[in-house]
Amino acid sequence: MSASEAPVTAPCRSLRDWIDRLARSGRLAIAEPGRALRFELAGIANRLDGRQASLFPHPDGHPGSVVSGLTSDRGWMAEAMGVAPSALLARFQAAAASPLPWREVSPSEAPAQQVVHTSGIDLQALLPIPTHNEHDSGAYITAGLLIARNPRTGVQNVSIHRLQVSGPDRLGVLLLPRHAMAYLQMAEEAEADLEVAIAIGVDPLTLLASQAIAPLDQDELEIAGALHGAPLPVVRCRSNRVRVPAEAEIVIEGRVLREAREPEGPFGEFPQYYGERAPRHVIQVEAVTHRRNPLFHTIVGGGLEHLLLGGIPREATLLSHLQRSFPHVRDVHLSKGGVCRYHLHVQLDKRSEGEAKNVILGAFGGHYDIKQVVVVDTDVDIHDPREVEWAIATRFQADRDLVVIREAQGSKLDPSTRDGLGAKMGLDATVPLDAPPMRFTRIAVPGEREIELGAVLQRTDPARWTAQLGG
Numbered sequence: 176m177s178a179s180e181a182p183v184t185a186p187c188r189s190l191r192d193w194i195d196r197l198a199r200s201g202r203l204a205i206a207e208p209g210r211a212l213r214f215e216l217a218g219i220a221n222r223l224d225g226r227q228a229s230l231f232p233h234p235d236g237h238p239g240s241v242v243s244g245l246t247s248d249r250g251w252m253a254e255a256m257g258v259a260p261s262a263l264l265a266r267f268q269a270a271a272a273s274p275l276p277w278r279e280v281s282p283s284e285a286p287a288q289q290v291v292h293t294s295g296i297d298l299q300a301l302l303p304i305p306t307h308n309e310h311d312s313g314a315y316i317t318a319g320l321l322i323a324r325n326p327r328t329g330v331q332n333v334s335i336h337r338l339q340v341s342g343p344d345r346l347g348v349l350l351l352p353r354h355a356m357a358y359l360q361m362a363e364e365a366e367a368d369l370e371v372a373i374a375i376g377v378d379p380l381t382l383l384a385s386q387a388i389a390p391l392d393q394d395e396l397e398i399a400g401a402l403h404g405a406p407l408p409v410v411r412c413r414s415n416r417v418r419v420p421a422e423a424e425i426v427i428e429g430r431v432l433r434e435a436r437e438p439e440g441p442f443g444e445f446p447q448y449y450g451e452r453a454p455r456h457v458i459q460v461e462a463v464t465h466r467r468n469p470l471f472h473t474i475v476g477g478g479l480e481h482l483l484l485g486g487i488p489r490e491a492t493l494l495s496h497l498q499r500s501f502p503h504v505r506d507v508h509l510s511k512g513g514v515c516r517y518h519l520h521v522q523l524d525k526r527s528e529g530e531a532k533n534v535i536l537g538a539f540g541g542h543y544d545i546k547q548v549v550v551v552d553t554d555v556d557i558h559d560p561r562e563v564e565w566a567i568a569t570r571f572q573a574d575r576d577l578v579v580i581r582e583a584q585g586s587k588l589d590p591s592t593r594d595g596l597g598a599k600m601g602l603d604a605t606v607p608l609d610a611p612p613m614r615f616t617r618i619a620v621p622g623e624r625e626i627e628l629g630a631v632l633q634r635t636d637p638a639r640w641t642a643q644l645g646g
């Protein structure tokens with residue numbers, strides 16, 4: 176089933192319902208039991224990436240099972256939201272603008288706490304944690320929602336971080352200078368550790384909501400509720416005060432240790448290169464709870480699931496950002512070739528000459544990761560790289576339409592930068608407003624799209640084509 180044919184239904188609120196939906200439509204591949212956690216699992220998932228999700232029952236004979244590739248297609252994400260692909264960003268924008276507070280349930284109502292471990296924790300004995308890429312330092316939890324609690328107000332933050340298994344009850348965590356880090360600094364000022372939980376195996380909309388570029392002190396679980404169209408059920412952790420999705424498959428409870436640092440990395444990241452080994456923060460694990468026969472979700476670094484999960488919430492945020500200043504911006508797209516972070520395509524209903532260049536400058540201000548912007552007219556499909564290249568080939572002149580900004584802040588994970596310092600490039604591939612009417616008119620065959628091929632083509636054996644030529 177292609178994305179455009181996917182039925183528009185209710186939002187998907189459960190991981191197991193989502194896997195059911197994929198399975199019923201030929202989008203779930205099930206591996207033979209006993210696949211290796213080291214490399215083989217990631218290799219199989221990568222080979223199926225974008226076409227089928229993959230389920231690995233009992234890898235290495237482990238009692239648990241692993242799933243991957245749950246959201247590796249844009250159309251699937253729209254389907255999980257219950258909207259057409261063209262409405263994906265608008266739906267996400269609406270949910271981010273109107274979050275829905277969560278609803279707390281008792282432990283007996285929370286499948287995430289069907290089984291509780293509070294002593295003698297050994298993460299790799301409890302959970303099937305894979306190792307993905309050649310030079311990764313070891314096993315990593317990659318699809319864990321890190322839920323941190325503001326130590327002053329109790330407001331929560333949700334974000335995904337790579338989590339290295341550093342010991343039986345110890346995780347190395349890469350915290351970037353965003354919201355979880357801000358909470359940790361508040362805890363450190365009070366000479367306390369930071370209470371956290373890591374939820375693994377959540378529904379696709381909660382996963383997507385965790386990646387919203389929301390303000391500090393906006394609990395992303397409330398955006399998940401808005402995407403669901405119903406408050407998200409949460410349960411209080413057993414060892415701390417963090418509230419976690421009650422429907423999660425697995426929850427790891429613990430504390431980010433104040434002032435502790437241990438080596439973490441290297442690890443294969445979204446640009447298809449390794450993040451370096453360096454001293455990083457440490458999580459001391461206090462408890463692990465899970466469903467009976469839990470599913471461990473893993474996101475393979477650099478795969479489509481990894482790219483799209485970050486890309487779609489960014490697109491929604493960048494579209495809102497641009498439309499505030501430029502109401503004629505229709506749509507934006509972060510291309511897969513640009514690792515869903517660096518290369519932005521903008522569709523503009525241009526009204527003034529020069530407007531595209533202002534849009535380019537606005538986009539660079541939207542997120543420091545943006546490295547290249549191409550602005551096209553409304554007759555160009557920005558989701559089709561061939562269409563965008565066609566617009567550049569036929570509507571762009573480098574001496575007139577190119578914008579280059581030297582020495583700006585970029586992504587530190589882009590190895591062509593000098594520690595994140597690099598150039599920005601903008602291409603105005605829009606048609607001049609004063610162009611003569613026929614010069615940029617796309618050729619078209621009248622009625623081509625409406626032809627029903629089944630009604631006009633013969634079903635006879637084509638090998639006998641010469642028989643058609645007789646009188």
Ligand code: MN
Nearest residue numbers: 332333354389
């Ligand atoms: Mn946040």
